[in-house]
Each structure stands twice: as structure tokens, then as C-alpha cells.
Amino acid sequence: MKAYELALDHIEEGILSGRYEVGSILPPERELATQLGIGRSSVREAIRALESQGVLDSAVGAGPASGTRVTSDQSRALTRLLKLHVSLGKYPVDDVVEARVSLERGSAALASTHATADALARLAEVVGAMEAAESIAEFSPLDTGFHVLIAEVSENTLISDLTRAVREALLQPIARASARMADWPAFRDGLNEQHRRIFAAIQAGHPDAAADLMEHHIRHAYSILPMNGAMP
Amino acid sequence: MKAYELALDHIEEGILSGRYEVGSILPPERELATQLGIGRSSVREAIRALESQGVLDSAVGAGPASGTRVTSDQSRALTRLLKLHVSLGKYPVDDVVEARVSLERGSAALASTHATADALARLAEVVGAMEAAESIAEFSPLDTGFHVLIAEVSENTLISDLTRAVREALLQPIARASARMADWPAFRDGLNEQHRRIFAAIQAGHPDAAADLMEHHIRHAYSILPMNGAMP
């Protein structure tokens, strides 16, 4: 077995078994190395691997605030991971569409039952901003923001993370496809109309209607966008 | 900026921009280090981070089969990531339930329209094996296998990867919760009945029915399983 895998397994086992929890501090790298009978560089490689998964976080210095500690910052890690794999073109467009339908039906329905006044206000703001957007460069991030915001409003961290990851991974591809369209303004107007309806359903607290409108919205968009085959 | 982040950004940028695709070979570590003006150990830490995300894969030796190459092994990386964060209690039970409902409604519906005779045979086999399972240790992996198999049958790689990752991350927690139950055999019999109905709907090609049955199945299971609050 490779040395860094030894360290990886050791730390992972500590987490899975509950010995380490969020906030726990790992032994210093040098100490962990001698404990496991491996070199410090191997320990560091294991720590890096877990750090990139949002499980560890390192801080230099002395005292209680320093050292490598266990965290649980999955959102960024998950987004990065999905973004990379989507960008590698592993997923055909149709697959991504279906995944978005599944996930965003869920977040739209949950948002309908969870939305607070404040959340609705923020959603309304984005919807309004999209109406006013004249260019693709202006519209695309707002559109992404709309979907991500709904996921966040749903107050479900896992669905929210997954939705955001998939949607953000598509920001560039969608923007590029939009630029290839003959009549983008008309397309945008259609989307905005759908956004208004989705918002209305969420505001009215109709989960089933919101889910159906969201599904229709996503399928409609991809039926028109020229995504040419694979994803990126 | 930290040196290893420089390497990380460099490689990531190469992937996101499309310069690297699946199968591409990175420059040797020593060369990449001098290119970026950093030490080899820093390059290695970046490679490890991406390796743990299923984006890179290293092989020793000489010739065309050696070196570090770009891959896209998302499923395993995603499973590990979720498993760790679930174990750290980041995700409340309800969130995971809702996520599973969203994803598996999708995979069940897709499976109903995509299932081949061969796939149906494999599903039937698992359903049968679960009927015969007497112990939790025997049943739990089969149950996971059933859900994963449906995701695979759906022929949607993204939903399949996500479903598998979430479900496998829950294998241990569910098995442990099952062990705490007073009357597990009765619980198992109930699940098996639902499994049969889901299978029948998929076999008959009824996507809506399959989705509804799957949602009911998942909600029912978690309403009975004693998961005690947080996930692990």
C-alpha cells in the first residue's frame, strides 16, 4: 500500500468512526508521520486530498487556533468536483437535462413550502433584474442566480449543493450556446415569462405547480439552446 | 498564493478551458514544477488533490502508459466525499431524504422507459435475493444494490452517479439504524413488498407510477428507521 494512502485511510477511519468530529484537531504533521512510520510529505499529500474535499482545513502558527482541523465545507468542494467532471464532457446534454429536472423539481417544490418573505423578495429582485437585462453577459449570471437561489430557499443543503454545482458548471456552456442563437431576445423573453410563473407558484405556495413549471422551463430551454452534443 | 494552489489552478484551468481532456497526459512532475517555478512536492500535492476528486490518475514506469493522465472517475470520488460529510453530520436526515426522493424519482421514471430485458432480469434477481435475506448484513447491501441498479438502468450517467453516491454513503448509517430496530423482519417484509411493486411498475413501463412508488418507499423507510437526528 502506498504511504499516503495509509495516512488517508487513517484519517478517514477516524472520521467515519466518529473519533474525529467537526472542530477536532489532527496531530501535527511531523507527529502523525512518525506515528504512522511514514514521511511527512506523504502525510501532507493525504491532508491535501482531504482538504480538497472540504473535510480538513490547515492553519499555520502556534497555539489552539493553529494546526489541521476537521471541518465540513462540502459546498465548495462538491461544486468544484462536479464542475470539473461536467467540463470533462463525461455527461451528454440529455443526461444533464434530466438531472436538472429531477433536482430542480425538488428544489422548486421545497422552496414553495419553505420560502420566507425575505427570500421571496430576493427572488423577485432577480426576476426583475432579468427582465431588464439586455445582453447575454448580463442575463446569464442572473439566470444561474435565479436557479441557485431557489435551491437555497428550499433550505435543503444537499439538494441545494447539487443543484448549484450542476447549474454553475453549465454557466459557460449555456452562455456560449446563447451567443450562437439567431434570435436571443425572443428566447430571453420566453424564459422571463416562465421565470415569472415559477416565482408566482413559489410565492403562492404551490409545490406541484412550481415543480411542473420548473420542469417545463428546463426542457423548453434545452430544446431551443444549441448545445451541440457533449457538455462543455 | 500558496505554491500548490498555483499548480492546482494551472491544472484546473487546463481542464476547464478544454486544453486537457480525458486521456490527456500531464507533463512529468519534475517538468511541471520547473515550468511553474515551484518545487516538485507542491506539484505533487496539487496532483493528489485532483486525484482524490477522480480527475487525475497516476501510473509509474516509462512509456506511453505511464505518467499522470486526466480521467473522469466521478462516482467513487463523489461517494467518498458524501460519505465523509454525512458522517460528519453535515446533512440532516430530512435533507438526505428529500434529495433521495428527487434523484430516485428521476431514476425510477427513466428506468421505466429504458429498461432492457437483461436489466429487468438483473433487477428481478436482486428483488428475489432480498426476499431470501435473513440478516441485516445480508439485506443491506442488496437493498443498496437495488437502488443503484435502478439508477444504472435509467441510463443516465449523472443521475446514476449522484444516486449511487448518496445511497452508498448511507449504507453504514442505514445498517446501523436497522440494527437498532425492534422488529426488523417486519420492516424488511414491508420494504420487499414495496420493492416488488416498484419493480412491477418499471417492468410495465409506467414512469409516473414508478416515481410515486419510489417516493413513498423512501419516505416510508425513513419514517420508521431510527436514524437519531443527524446522519451518522
Add this chain to the structure above:
DNA sequence: GACCGCCATTGGTCTGACCATACGTCAGTA
């Protein structure tokens, strides 16, 4: 008692060395 500076601790980084593995080459042989 408050302030300031030294010092120990810890992660961050580099260098250089050596090992293990796998392929390519080339001489030797059948």
C-alpha cells in the same frame, strides 16, 4: 499591570537523494 520582544510550534516549501516500476533498446543467440 501593561507593553514589547524573544522563542517555540506549526504548516509551507524546496532540494536532493534513492527506490520501484515499466518500457525501449540493443546486443546476443537460436
Add this chain to the structure above:
DNA sequence: TACTGACGTATGGTCAGACCAATGGCGGTC
């Protein structure tokens, strides 16, 4: 000619040691 085997080389895997940078605690000074 065609096979076979030994050797060299490129590559990742690993380690030891050194030094840097940041941080906080400790102790001395005013």
C-alpha cells in the same frame, strides 16, 4: 531473420533535512 534477455532510462513514490512564515505564549522590562 526472429526471438530473448539484460541494461538503461523515464516516471511516480518516498524520505530526510533544511529553511521560511506566521502565530501565539512566555517572560522580562518599564
